[in-house]
Amino acid sequence: MRSIASLELSQLTRSGLIRSVLAVFVMLTAFALWVGVQEHERWASSVAAARAEAERLNTREQENVRLQRQEGFNPPGAPSAQSMDASLPPAPGVILATGDAMQRPVSATINSNTRLDTLFKNTETGSALSASLGKLDLTWVAIVLFPLLIIALTHDLLAAERDAARLGLLRAQAGSLRGLIVRRLAIRVLLPVLVITVGALAAALLGTDRGVVVSWWLIVCLYLVLWSFVGALVSVRASTAQSSAAILLLLWLGFVVLLPSVVTLAVERVAPVPSRLSQVIAMREVQLGLQQRTAELLDRFLTDHPELSGANRTGFARSSFVSQRETEAQLAPVMARYVQMRQEQGAWASALSWLAPPMLLHSSLAHLAGTDGSRHEAFVMQANEFAANWREHLRDRLFLDRMLSPEELASLPRFSFAEPTDVGRTGIAVAYLFVLIAGAMLMLSRTLRDSQLR
Amino acid sequence: MNSWALTARSELRQMLRDGRVRVALITLLALFATTLAVGSAQQSRYDSNVRDAVKADRDIWDRQGVRNPHSVAHFGQYAFKPSGAISLFDPGLTPWLGTALWMEAHYQNTAAYRTVDDQVAPTLISNLSAAFVLQYLAPLLLIFLGYALIARERERHTLKLVLANGASLGAWAGGKFLSLSVIAAALWLPSLALIAVAGNADERARSFALVGAYAAYLLMLCALILAVSAKARTARSALLALLCGWVVMALVVPRVAAMVAERAAPSADAGQFWRDVRAALRQGVNGHDPADEREKLLLEKTLAKYGVTREKDLPVSFAGIALQAGEDHGNEVFDHFYNQLQAAEARQRTVLRVASLVSPWIALRGLSAGIAGTDAEHHAHYVHAAEIYRRDLQRYLNDNITQNAKGTDFDYQAGVETWRQTPVFSYRAPALREIGDSYVPDALLLLGWILAAVIASILSMRELVREGALT
Numbered sequence: 001m002r003s004i005a006s007l008e009l010s011q012l013t014r015s016g017l018i019r020s021v022l023a024v025f026v027m028l029t030a031f032a033l034w035v036g037v038q039e040h041e042r043w044a045s046s047v048a049a050a051r052a053e054a055e056r057l058n059t060r061e062q063e064n065v066r067l068q069r070q071e072g073f074n075p076p077g078a079p080s081a082q083s084m085d086a087s088l089p090p091a092p093g094v095i096l097a098t099g100d101a102m103q104r105p106v107s108a109t110i111n112s113n114t115r116l117d118t119l120f121k122n123t124e125t126g127s128a129l130s131a132s133l134g135k136l137d138l139t140w141v142a143i144v145l146f147p148l149l150i151i152a153l154t155h156d157l158l159a160a161e162r163d164a165a166r167l168g169l170l171r172a173q174a175g176s177l178r179g180l181i182v183r184r185l186a187i188r189v190l191l192p193v194l195v196i197t198v199g200a201l202a203a204a205l206l207g208t209d210r211g212v213v214v215s216w217w218l219i220v221c222l223y224l225v226l227w228s229f230v231g232a233l234v235s236v237r238a239s240t241a242q243s244s245a246a247i248l249l250l251l252w253l254g255f256v257v258l259l260p261s262v263v264t265l266a267v268e269r270v271a272p273v274p275s276r277l278s279q280v281i282a283m284r285e286v287q288l289g290l291q292q293r294t295a296e297l298l299d300r301f302l303t304d305h306p307e308l309s310g311a312n313r314t315g316f317a318r319s320s321f322v323s324q325r326e327t328e329a330q331l332a333p334v335m336a337r338y339v340q341m342r343q344e345q346g347a348w349a350s351a352l353s354w355l356a357p358p359m360l361l362h363s364s365l366a367h368l369a370g371t372d373g374s375r376h377e378a379f380v381m382q383a384n385e386f387a388a389n390w391r392e393h394l395r396d397r398l399f400l401d402r403m404l405s406p407e408e409l410a411s412l413p414r415f416s417f418a419e420p421t422d423v424g425r426t427g428i429a430v431a432y433l434f435v436l437i438a439g440a441m442l443m444l445s446r447t448l449r450d451s452q453l454r
Numbered sequence: 455m456n457s458w459a460l461t462a463r464s465e466l467r468q469m470l471r472d473g474r475v476r477v478a479l480i481t482l483l484a485l486f487a488t489t490l491a492v493g494s495a496q497q498s499r500y501d502s503n504v505r506d507a508v509k510a511d512r513d514i515w516d517r518q519g520v521r522n523p524h525s526v527a528h529f530g531q532y533a534f535k536p537s538g539a540i541s542l543f544d545p546g547l548t549p550w551l552g553t554a555l556w557m558e559a560h561y562q563n564t565a566a567y568r569t570v571d572d573q574v575a576p577t578l579i580s581n582l583s584a585a586f587v588l589q590y591l592a593p594l595l596l597i598f599l600g601y602a603l604i605a606r607e608r609e610r611h612t613l614k615l616v617l618a619n620g621a622s623l624g625a626w627a628g629g630k631f632l633s634l635s636v637i638a639a640a641l642w643l644p645s646l647a648l649i650a651v652a653g654n655a656d657e658r659a660r661s662f663a664l665v666g667a668y669a670a671y672l673l674m675l676c677a678l679i680l681a682v683s684a685k686a687r688t689a690r691s692a693l694l695a696l697l698c699g700w701v702v703m704a705l706v707v708p709r710v711a712a713m714v715a716e717r718a719a720p721s722a723d724a725g726q727f728w729r730d731v732r733a734a735l736r737q738g739v740n741g742h743d744p745a746d747e748r749e750k751l752l753l754e755k756t757l758a759k760y761g762v763t764r765e766k767d768l769p770v771s772f773a774g775i776a777l778q779a780g781e782d783h784g785n786e787v788f789d790h791f792y793n794q795l796q797a798a799e800a801r802q803r804t805v806l807r808v809a810s811l812v813s814p815w816i817a818l819r820g821l822s823a824g825i826a827g828t829d830a831e832h833h834a835h836y837v838h839a840a841e842i843y844r845r846d847l848q849r850y851l852n853d854n855i856t857q858n859a860k861g862t863d864f865d866y867q868a869g870v871e872t873w874r875q876t877p878v879f880s881y882r883a884p885a886l887r888e889i890g891d892s893y894v895p896d897a898l899l900l901l902g903w904i905l906a907a908v909i910a911s912i913l914s915m916r917e918l919v920r921e922g923a924l925t
Contacts, residue, residue: 031713046723122564124551126722132549132550134712144579145706152694264573265492281511284532291529
């Protein structure tokens, strides 16, 4: 058995074409890792710069208070002039799956006027040109391109022998057909799995969370095994190696290229999110309505908060504080509707992605890496909670005209992101893959039993 | 019937005899029609949303009561971006570009509310559109139909037979090319609907240009497929080479090129960009800080200009002058930083054009989005128009303060007619003839690919003769 395996391996590696294709995939894997590292560095430096700037401003303000030096509009230590960054640290698996993570804002500046709908103002400076072409990260390479390598290796698993009428001879030498296929499949899937394993190990060495790497590797390997079984099944059933390749490529085209695009289009049609433009108009209406009511709002707010008796009723900071809160309160139903429709769209996307395993696995891997939308949504939620705490922390000082001391400035709250807990999507993806592999194995086994292969 | 037509008819008959080919062709055509219909519905829904938003925002603007003009300047207006002329066919960069731009005092904001921010489902290759069908899927069908056109004849040693019947090599190869072109034409034909539904002369011109570009692209593919089929030893190796070419050129090279472009001309980090902008803004007058030395200097100059020594003796409001000085300084700052962003984007575009030498997909994508009015160039035009409007609006409001707020400054209240008199921001996208020059390099690159493909097929045919396959 070992001799057949080594013969198979030597035959594969002797082929110039296979060697070239493997070399291309090794290069693609290396390039994808490099892309991941670049994205990680970009993200980390963006967050570090935001953090450093917030601390620099805080230190500068402490100095201003000590020297009683006024810079700009506000007196030193004014509560309304203080700000702090809320930044999302690089995702634990960004080297493996960058996705479109850097398309989303990773830092927000929090002050007493921060509103949910304006948390990320002016964050659209990235290049649409390169974003539209997509990112060549390791997950994309594994999900989209590696199946092609598997197809190249498995399409002639048996069909080539049949083409050359050598099947009978081979069976006589190698024993059972099932055993022969299993051995050949194992050898042929070994090469791509080896490349992926090296890629995953390199990602771990480059600082990716070990747990993420192991789960990612497991899912990708199972995905490749699934394609191998599909390749074997088609190769056994097809009349020639050529038609086997054509069928497999059509399957790849359907499941990897076409279905995800159709699902995305369908989801947008079935559960469209409300127009963002109407959201803008709703916000403008609220702001217009509040324009002439700031004095009234301030009075109401102070009546509702007797602990602020003696508060100053004039000044931009105070009127802005109450009008921002009122705006947020009045916009809450609009924002809630948007969030609800997005969740509905997400639910549809999750449901329909079961039809296209590559799509489901891609989103599972992005989720695992922390570069999908859910980690960012957790960040937005936490940043808003932080903004609320920030306001609460400074509210009394703001209304009672109490400036902050250097010590109080130094001890202002800092944002710290708490990683959301995984809801078992990795397990679901693995289970799904096992079911699909089992199905493909069963079909292969039946085909082998029923067919009269000669 | 000449031998070109005879060969073409025979090949076509052979291709269409296969039920799978017929199904694939019909599926692709149905997909194309569906994407056009969905694109059209999306475009009209979006345009209707924009029209409603423009009307509502203006109504809100007009309904402002008696206010201080600077408060009005802070309230600002929104510039809503209309959809690209024929975005129903090719959305281009639209999902990654903002749709609404807040035009407020002191700041030149970026356009916000991108479609990509709302998208929850991941896209593995690209969003489905009519352009996607022609760019990615049509080539695959042509490859499957055309890879064996010559290679199989060579494999089966049937060439001698064909030529013995009196057909010339040129006519025979021409017939093969014609048969594949007929399939390409069948895939391309529905795009002519764009011309039929074009609403005005510019849309018609764009539709013609777009349809022409895709026709050229599909013909280039046919020539390329024929060349590979003639060059390959076997039909199998022709298929393998063509599919590898498709994967590399359509999927891998554009992504690699995007990364290289990003490295060659890094896009600005939003946070850093605005930190730099704010730091630069602090270096000048802002109109809100009388204690600022630069504002004091401006006051001295203004007093000297009017020949008085005290602010209260000025015949105008200094607040308005200071605010406008702040705007003027801000304009210089924004011009500097936004020009840097645009320069980086232009360098990225150059890198991508260089990459077009390896992949015609990149040249076609750029050309297609440009003609459809959905590329960065058109977006920059919209942003520029909005910024001109913002600057004019700020100047108008600040002048109003300068002329009318003497002695009251920020307590001054202007009447509602002050805002109602301001012109409505109505954006008109540039016509293709105004902006068309920008796409000449992409068109030339595509033309270069067509020439290369034609030369490659001619050379492959000659090689066939040279190696004795036909003699």
